[in-house]
Structures are given as structure tokens and as C-alpha cells.
Amino acid sequence: MKPATLKQIAEHLNISIPTVSKALKDYPDVSKKTKGLVKELAKTLNYKPNTFAVNLRTKESKTIGLIIPVIVHHFFSSVIKGIVAQAEKKGYLVIILQSNESYELEKKQIDLLLSQRVDGILISLANGTGDYKHLEDVISQNKPIVMFDKIAKIVKCTKVIINDRQAAYCATQHLINTGCKRIAHFRGALLPQNSIDRFLGYKKALLDNNLPYDPSLVYICECGDMSFEEGKKNARQLLKDHTHVDGIFINTDLVAIGAMTEFNNQGVKIPEDISIVGFSNWFMSSVISPTLTTINQPGYLMGKTAFKQLYKEIKKTKKKELINHKEIILKTELVKRESTKKEIL
């Protein structure tokens, strides 16, 4: 049965359309009896309010858009959980779009979200994004946008991040404290700010400890779909290229798990021969053998915080109040497990 219209209900009861509309919304100037009749008939006739029409009037859609590079990823999945949980508390629905690390797709998705009249947008940038006009368009339309994790420093909006440089420094320092002298780094792709920052943190820890920085010990991985395989490949290459590496700081856990699998296959012992620190604290890292020392990245909290900020900005925008953009930095921590030795320093 096709849903009924307000007009059909009005004709059935021989009352005006505005009266039907008011009755359904419990306006005080409609009698209880009429309200009862209208509501019952609306139910019987399968009447559904046109949400889009409602939106145009209240100028709120109670939906927000979320653009995320990849969903099949422990960290982003946790972020999504945090966002959805918080959004639900405030009565918002979340439209999730996956950019697949593609700048072109990300642009299209921003357009889609704007045309769907979302109240605000949460975004973590694709690896391929090096131009920010699409984001500036959102801002110029006075639509709140909050970036998280993979951000662009120069875009003027609120950002929720971690201190990637400090966390990477801490991971590398731990390897040094356990006695490692020749530490490699499997870094992320070239563009994203977080992979640049993690690389810089690694480098600074070496220099601060008077260990030489050797660019040939830095391996790149795109950290996309093939993360695990890339970890294996890099580990294989490292064993070919170098003999005295005793520690590796790896940009993300899944790559680290790939590397560990390769080392296991080749009889390289972890942590006796090579110690490994990952990044993110994927659930998997706590159940593999040996368990992986890593940096805990608070995904759920990041999602929750990002939504809370966006919500505040949506409310302020509605009241035409000025928004002060913030940069919120969440804490990370080193989780010591079996893939590194005891600290001796």
C-alpha cells in the first residue's frame, strides 16, 4: 500500500489539510477528539511524514555525513563506533561514505553530503588528497566540518588528532631503551600528515640519542588494502638489504603483523633478533604470538570527541554564533608486550 498523503486524510475526515498537519504534531489548537481520529487514520492509511519537507522547514536534517578512507581497518572502525554511539544519543543519524583513499571520490562525496543537506560533516582525509578546495567549499557554505586523524593543517576548521610525532618518538625511544642500536622504520604513504609526523618523531628520537639517521633504513608502504602483504615484502627486502638491524618502528599494526609473519617464516626471532613496535593497537595485536608492542591510538574516544565538537558547532551555527575552531589532541600511550625486550636504560 502506498503511503497516504495529508490530503487523503483530510478528505476522509472532511477537515482541512493544515488541521490534519497540526493534529499530527499535537498543536494545542486542535481538539483531542480530532487528534485521535487523525492519528488513527494516519496509522491505518500508512501515512509517513515527508522527512525531507520537514528538513526544509526546520533547516535541520538531524543527519551528519562521515567520510572515512577505509572501513576495513580496526582504527577507523573504532572511530565509527564512537561517532555512531554519540550521534545516537543526540538523535542524529550518520551517513557513512568510504573514500577508498581517493581524492576524486572524496570530492564527489562532499558534494553528495551537501546536496543531501546534512547538518555537518566529519572527515578523515584520503591518502590521495593534496588539494582542499572541496573542504573550503563546505566552510564557505557555513556548514560545520570537523577533521580527525588524517587532517590538513591549513584548512580552517576544528581538528581532533593525536600527537603523532610524540607518539612515534616514544615508540622509538622504547626500542632504544631496550638496547636497540640500529632501528629501521616502515613508514606510511608520502602525503598524509600523520605518516610524515610519525617519520619525524622516529628521526628525532634517533638524533636525540646520538644514533645516526640512515635513510636506507626507511621503507615506505601505502598502508592500503595490501598492508599485511606490504609488511611481509618490506621485511623480506630489509633482510636482503641489511644485516645488523635490531629494531623496527612500524607505522601501523597490520604492516607490523605482516613483517612478523615474514620474520617467523625466515627463522628471525622476535624480540631476540629484531624487536618490533607497531602503531594503533589493533585488537589482533594482543592475540598473535608474540603479542605486539604498540602505541594505543584512542579511536573510540576520537570518534566521540569529533562528534561532540561537530554537534556544538551545528548548534552555534543555527544560533548564528561565532565558532572558534579548536585543535584537540588526544593522549596516546605505549603498550609494552612481547615483541620488544625489557628496558635496560
Add this chain to the structure above:
Amino acid sequence: MKPATLKQIAEHLNISIPTVSKALKDYPDVSKKTKGLVKELAKTLNYKPNTFAVNLRTKESKTIGLIIPVIVHHFFSSVIKGIVAQAEKKGYLVIILQSNESYELEKKQIDLLLSQRVDGILISLANGTGDYKHLEDVISQNKPIVMFDKIAKIVKCTKVIINDRQAAYCATQHLINTGCKRIAHFRGALLPQNSIDRFLGYKKALLDNNLPYDPSLVYICECGDMSFEEGKKNARQLLKDHTHVDGIFINTDLVAIGAMTEFNNQGVKIPEDISIVGFSNWFMSSVISPTLTTINQPGYLMGKTAFKQLYKEIKKTKKKELINHKEIILKTELVKRESTKKEIL
């Protein structure tokens, strides 16, 4: 800068609004010169077509909705990847909503998708869904809907599934073939068809092999957020309740990994003391130690197939052709790994 309107462009160039609109869409009855002028000005003034208005005219939004119980789940993540990849090929954007296993939320999300005028809906049901009026509403509005994995048999629409009963039978038969005589089952929640079917497959394999079916060997887990912990808890309880269990068929890999962790902690050897078969073939299952024997569930293919079917039905609906609902059953296979012994039968 706020995006310009067609009217502003028309006024600037002193031509009519329809001419501007036609020029932007490359209609042949507008001169090249005018097209050039209009397009250049549209770019300068940051003109964006109102996608929603376009939708009302073409009656296509080129977006589809996807409702999924949980995103943080290896299987569903693979399904999403399959759907998004296929949708992109056909120029469709996918709006993803997470029902969080809640029937109430699922209903709201169906309403949202309908109000957003998606061209079709893909859905895998929440554990909490036992009533299907919201889905019948979609069908009665002549909007194509395809269900996958967690389906309701009585809803009349196309379904893409696996044969859960057969796959579970095969998993249990493998345990029997390796010499297991007293086989427990950690089943999923009570409502979903797939957890019912997996339980029935387990039971039938026992009976076909003249092994007694003992209800006290069946443990339930909701398989929600706490899957890993539930696996540990069930394993702990099973060790308290029974002494001679030598095999377990477990409804999903993450629960199986939880159980294996508990057995490891308690010194129960896998597969020597207890053999384990999981379900789904999560990536993690191939990197833990021992690696987990499991049923490979083709998530990516399921997503791809579901989108392809939906696409066909969207096209048919547009042409007002009749749709023949299909039930597509994808193949599964047993992946033998270290958590079970060699087959002796």
C-alpha cells in the same frame, strides 16, 4: 563565497534561466559560444547543481542505502568493500548506516533512506529484528530492496546468502572425520536465521554420524561487541561443565579466537585436547597460533553480487518491468588449518 544560482548566472549574461541550465548540460540547441560563457561564469561564481533538484527530475538519485548490523566486523567490512567497488563502477554512491543490531534503529534508518530518495536498499538484518513491516513498506513503495547474509525468509525480495546449514554440517563433519566424538557448539543469538541454520547443520551432522545430540553442549553467544570475551567465557564454562569434549564448532571466528585464548591460558592444547572449527575466515584466523580451521564465507563476492542484483532491479523498476525475486546461494568452503587434526575417516 556562497554558490551562485542559475538565476544569477542568467542575469549576469542577460539570457534566460532555461538557457543557462541547457548550456550547463550541453544541450545541442545552445550555441558553443553561450555554453563557453555560461560554463566559465559558473566556475567563477562557484555554481553547484542542486543534486536533489536533479533527482526529482530524473527520478534517480544515483545513491543506494546500505544497512548493516555492525561495521567493526571482518565479514561485513568485506561485504562493504564488495558493494562499494561495484557501485562505483556503475556511478553509484553508497550511504552506509549501522543498525547496531537494533530493530528500532533499523526502522529509523529505512525511513531516512526513503526520505533521502535512494534508488534502492541493501540490508542485512539486526539480531533484534523479528518484525518486517518496515521492509514491506519499502517493497510496497516499489523501491528495490535486496537482503544479504542475515535475511528474513518470509519477506518477498531478492536474497544473497550462503547455505549456512550445509556449511555448518561440513564444519562438524570435519571434526568427526578427525576423530572427535563429543563435539560442542558455540551458537549465535536466537533470532537470526543464519545462527539457527548453523545450529541445525551441526545437529544434523551429529545425528547422521550416530553421535548423540546433547543440548548441554550448546552454548549461546550474542556475537556482538563482546564476541572475543564471550568466546573466553563460554570456553571457561565448558571446562567447568564437561570433561570429555574433544571438539567445538564455533559460530564465528572472533568467538573461536576468544575460546582459543582461554584454552591456551588454561593449558588445554589445541588440537591435541580440543579441536576447533570457526566460521567466516577472518583475516586474523590465518595469523594467530595455532591458525584456525574455519569456513570461508565469501564476503566480498556477497557484496558484489548483492549490488549487481539491486542494480538490475533498479533498472527494471525504472522501465516498469516486472521483477523476479531470486535467492542466490554463494559457495562456502572449509579451510583446514592447525586447530584441527588430520582427517582419519
